[in-house]
Amino acid sequence: MLRNWQRDCVNSVIDHFNHHKHYFCLATPGAGKTVMAATVGKMLLESGKIDYIVCLSPSRTICESVSSTFKNLLGKPFSGRIGSVGVSLTYQSLLNGDHSVLADLVNSRVFVVLDEIHHCSGSEFVQGNAWGIQLLRQISSLATFTLSLSGTPWRTDGDPITFASYDRPDSGLVYHWEYGLSDAVTDKVCRLPKVMALDALRITKNAHGSHESYTSIAEFLKDSDNSYLDLLSNESLTSEVLSRGVERLAKLRETSPAAGGLVVAASYSHALFIKQMLEGIFSQKVVLVSYKDENSIRQIEEFRQGADHWIVSIAMVSEGVDIPRLQVCCHLSATKTELYFRQLLGRIIRVTKDQTGECFFYTLAEENLISYAQRLEQEVSGSYIKERLTEEKVVFSPCTGTQGKPNDHDISVFFGDDFVNDGNGLSSADEDLVDAPSTLVSSVLSIDAIRERVIQVLMNSQPTL
Structure with missing residues (x-):
């Protein structure tokens, strides 16, 4: 059974997709964004508006959790194999080339769910990180609809979030649904x-x-x-x-x-x-x-x-x-x-x-x-110009052994596990490289x-x- 905010948001997404391609949902961590997204996917499949679902997330841990939620809610395989209705991948897999399933979807109608989208930066006007670049190159033309999800929609490196829109002149993030922590506590959701x-x-x-x-x-x-x-x-x-x-x-x-x-x-x-x-x-x-x-x-x-x-x-x-x-x-x-x-x-x-x-x-x-x-x-909505001025963060660089800003080479370092440095805070797989007490x-x-x-x-x- 859906929570009230999930039900209302699902209706908003479906209505939005009648005229638009991209939807951004800002909902506090723990509110149930994945269940909401899976419900949208189910409705789109049942109405014949899409053929397939692709979910992207920043880590294998999240990726497997998303896959399980979609499989259970849809009642159908979600493994990317023959007979499944979707697949759950990491953003990193777009860089590694581990996404042969995407090549088979060129002529299909695809619903793409972008979980924790704030990990991906860049737009057609701003050079982003490696994940964001691959989204623009591979997903933008593939997707019939995209649903971006985030509970913390800003970046410490000051770059704009991929597929997000920003108001001028203050560059505030434009989102289509907001469900904050105060609302969630009041509703006993959190x-x-x-x-x-x-x-x-x-x-x-x-x-x-x-x-x-x-x-x-x-x-x-x-x-x-x-x-x-x-x-x-x-x-x-x-x-x-x-x-x-x-x-x-x-x-x-x-x-x-x-x-x-x-x-x-x-x-x-x-x-x-x-x-x-x-x-x-x-x-x-x-x-x-x-x-x-x-x-x-x-x-x-x-x-x-x-x-x-x-x-x-x-x-x-x-x-x-x-x-x-x-x-x-x-x-x-x-x-x-x-x-x-x-x-x-x-x-x-x-x-x-x-x-x-x-x-x-x-x-x-x-x-x-x-x-x-x-x-x-x-509820702090993303403002990439403001964050560039006030929250630029110095991180430990695994490439130099010194302090410095993250760069595209840093993000390309993949250690075979969940986390890489995406320029948006500490997420390095090499935990010993962090300048921390030994x-x-x-x-x-x-x-x-x-x-x-x-x-x-x-x-x-x-x-x-």
Whole structure:
């Protein structure tokens, strides 16, 4: 049974396709965009308006989830093989040439679903990334209709999203449907998130014979000699974040035994340490997923269906990965963009029948992260000129070993797993290449008097009774 917003959006899409080719749906992570898209596909097939469906998404994990949803809703094979009504591919497959099925669709009427479309940039006027270029070259002429989906429709590199339209002069994204987090919480489609920011009232730094003291994380980070990675490298602070996450999860599991938690780490070695800490100190059952393990997709599925306490990831469990039983997230990643913040929050807000309407997000009291939480009431639509000026991000370049902006060569680096650097935040498959702590140390920083600050979010969006 469709949710109200899904039903209304489906009707809007079908009506729009009577006169237009492209449709852009902006809906908060966790709202059920894939089910909505599959319903559109079913109606188009049944009405004889299309012959085939092609779904494109940024990772194999999402790709398989999309395929499963379409197969179940359509009640027909969705494998790309003979007899199927569609296929689910990654954007990367367009680059690899692993898409022979597309060549057979030249004379067919094709409905193309572009999941997490913000990963693809460029237009006929602006040179984009490699994924966006392939969409323009291969999909634009192939598609009879396109449905673009995104819950975070902006790019940190400032480029326009492929197939998207922008108003002038402010270059605001034009979308045909909007369903924001505040609406979803009110409708009980998504859980009400509670953001907990941990601060330290006493930070002492001893290095090279000098002694510095700070009374907050914000004050510590204002010193140009200090970095956010210094905090992530501190064992006592990491332990405190995990301790509070473990305590919260234990309370949730009293009434929802399958409730789970997600920890997002800064590097592979960081993730290993976190896993060891959760298992050794807190006696938790933990799964670590990484591109280093060829069974990572299976591990994610087993965690989704199981009852283990925690899943630890670097980048593999971010956007589009559907694990509804997740209700707690500990953000210990070095990536601090608003895009990534909202994507991670989307992992824990999906509503299930046997769980509470709340979820909990633990992070450090870094000023940007706090501001992102306070801005959740605002549905931030993409504005590529604005983002170019205000959110240009420096990332670690696997090509040079130095810091620099992503380029087309970066995106072409494919490591045989889910993630590549698409220029839109941290998504590199090579998790060890991230400039992040390789070991956790406590000798340089002494941190105590840690307090928890509850960030008030979505005050006007309480669930309806």
